[in-house]
Amino acid sequence: MTEYRFETFEPALENGAPDARTTAYMQAVRAGFHDKRVEGEKLRRRTERAITDERVFTSVYADNAPQLALPPEIPVATFAHFEKTVNVGGGRLVPAHLITWVTVRPTHRRRGLLRSMMTGNLARAAEIGYPFAALTVTEGSIYRRFGFGAATWYNEVEVDTRAGFQMAVEPDRRVEMVDPHVLRELGPELYDRFQQMTPGASGRQRVYVDVASGDLNLSTDEEDLATRAALHYDEDGQPDGYVSYRFAGWDVKPATVEVLDLIAASDAAYSSLWAFLGAVDLVERVQFGYASQQSPLPWLLTDPRRVRVLAQSDGMWLRILDVKKSLEARPYSVEGSITLAVHDDMDYAEGVFRLTSDGENGTVERLAESADSAEGRAADLSLGVPELGSLYLGGADPVVLNRAGRISKRSEDAAIRARALFLLERAPYAPNDF
Numbered sequence: 371m372t373e374y375r376f377e378t379f380e381p382a383l384e385n386g387a388p389d390a391r392t393t394a395y396m397q398a399v400r401a402g403f404h405d406k407r408v409e410g411e412k413l414r415r416r417t418e419r420a421i422t423d424e425r426v427f428t429s430v431y432a433d434n435a436p437q438l439a440l441p442p443e444i445p446v447a448t449f450a451h452f453e454k455t456v457n458v459g460g461g462r463l464v465p466a467h468l469i470t471w472v473t474v475r476p477t478h479r480r481r482g483l484l485r486s487m488m489t490g491n492l493a494r495a496a497e498i499g500y501p502f503a504a505l506t507v508t509e510g511s512i513y514r515r516f517g518f519g520a521a522t523w524y525n526e527v528e529v530d531t532r533a534g535f536q537m538a539v540e541p542d543r544r545v546e547m548v549d550p551h552v553l554r555e556l557g558p559e560l561y562d563r564f565q566q567m568t569p570g571a572s573g574r575q576r577v578y579v580d581v582a583s584g585d586l587n588l589s590t591d592e593e594d595l596a597t598r599a600a601l602h603y604d605e606d607g608q609p610d611g612y613v614s615y616r617f618a619g620w621d622v623k624p625a626t627v628e629v630l631d632l633i634a635a636s637d638a639a640y641s642s643l644w645a646f647l648g649a650v651d652l653v654e655r656v657q658f659g660y661a662s663q664q665s666p667l668p669w670l671l672t673d674p675r676r677v678r679v680l681a682q683s684d685g686m687w688l689r690i691l692d693v694k695k696s697l698e699a700r701p702y703s704v705e706g707s708i709t710l711a712v713h714d715d716m717d718y719a720e721g722v723f724r725l726t727s728d729g730e731n732g733t734v735e736r737l738a739e740s741a742d743s744a745e746g747r748a749a750d751l752s753l754g755v756p757e758l759g760s761l762y763l764g765g766a767d768p769v770v771l772n773r774a775g776r777i778s779k780r781s782e783d784a785a786i787r788a789r790a791l792f793l794l795e796r797a798p799y800a801p802n803d804f
């Protein structure tokens with residue numbers, strides 16, 4: 371039987387190049403996601419970004435490799451975690467444990483390596499005291515078993531900008547084109563303002579700035595000279611939003627602009643940036659992969675049918691580790707109280723909890739250790755920890771989850787009361803993966 375060795379470490383550069391352990395890890399991740407090998411300067415830059423994001427790597431090594439097989443220094447499985455804040459509503463930014471770069475080599479899959487890495491990692495996150503962990507997924511069927519539930523969603527949209535594109539309410543159009551490099555500094559500043567006003571938005575990794583500013587084309591790993599950018603200015607002449615985009619090429623029909631990033635720290639910026647995109651000549655279509663599901667976009671246009679949703683995707687999945695901390699961290703906008711019986715196979719969130727809101731803050735009292743107790747049987751709602759993750763930012767509707775049999779209610783109006791309690795000022799949205 372293969373023996374496995376687990377090692378957790380920080381990526382590092384040595385004499386300007388990633389050290390051997392980091393290089394081997396990065397190559398294993400690339401292989402796990404079917405990406406080309408990267409070497410030299412490109413590998414150094416990728417490693418630098420991981421260091422900037424303060425990612426912590428876990429590698430799993432197999433103890434033996436037959437002749438000609440990949441050498442034992444190349445991990446057979448990888449995992450990474452890092453900390454970023456997540457807006458849990460009302461501009462409250464909570465440090466969260468983010469998980470990424472989970473791969474297992476095909477010849478070692480389904481032997482429990484993901485399970486080992488995940489259970490060990492979540493245990494450490496809970497011990498440190500994170501209220502929740504989060505990840506974005508390649509497949510929707512993997513992470514529920516570890517207690518994660520989808521909590522934010524986004525749409526891939528395309529907008530028909532041919533003749534006749536018209537704004538329903540004329541925006542201020544205080545938009546100017548800029549050298550995309552200005553976003554190296556300005557992009558993160560504007561993103562911070564956007565994050566502050568957007569429930570579900572998490573601190574973003576370095577790669578998003580590099581793409582928005584044209585420093586990185588993800589397909590070539592090189593600078594992208596096709597990147598263009600525009601800023602919106604507020605009444606005082608200060609930037610409060612940007613769009614970064616590229617023309618898809620003359621071979622693409624209809625002529626298309628691909629939005630790389632669109633970050634608006636005001637509604638005026640949002641509508642003026644779309645008005646700008648709709649006015650780019652020789653272009654018939656604008657595509658954006660990370661549009662909010664409940665954005666004002668269709669309402670901005672005289673013809674809402676010009677916005678077509680090409681795909682819907684779940685974004686961030688949450689794993690509540692501490693029910694009391696999580697529910698008390700977020701704000702509430704209505705007064706009320708509800709009891710929740712939460713089932714958690716991994717035990718972190720198991721129990722019966724009473725959430726009471728004064729219309730602003732919530733307090734949580736733990737009524738019983740087990741959801742299968744008498745208190746649990748009397749609770750208003752009974753649900754699994756993944757469903758609690760989905761409800762947490764107000765993104766999933768408890769009435770719908772109840773209809774799907776994913777949560778059960780003990781009192782007639784419990785799901786409707788939960789809906790009102792959990793709703794935040796905006797639908798949760800994060801314009802990125804991690």
Ligand SMILES: CC(=O)SCCNC(=O)CCNC(=O)[C@H](O)C(C)(C)COP(=O)(O)OP(=O)(O)OC[C@H]1O[C@@H](n2cnc3c(N)ncnc32)[C@H](O)[C@@H]1OP(=O)(O)O
Nearest residue numbers: 470471472473474479480481482483484485505507508511
């Ligand atoms: C946060 C992120 O990084 S998302 C990226 C995830 N990675 C990828 O998609 C890369 C390609 N896939 C892989 O590398 C691997 O197949 C992984 C990481 C998804 C799974 O790794 P494995 O070591 O095979 O998983 P492991 O053996 O620990 O399985 C644990 C459980 O998950 C289940 N499982 C594993 N992969 C999948 C899957 N793709 N779909 C559904 N269930 C899965 C297993 O059946 C097992 O179920 P059980 O608890 O009922 O026994």
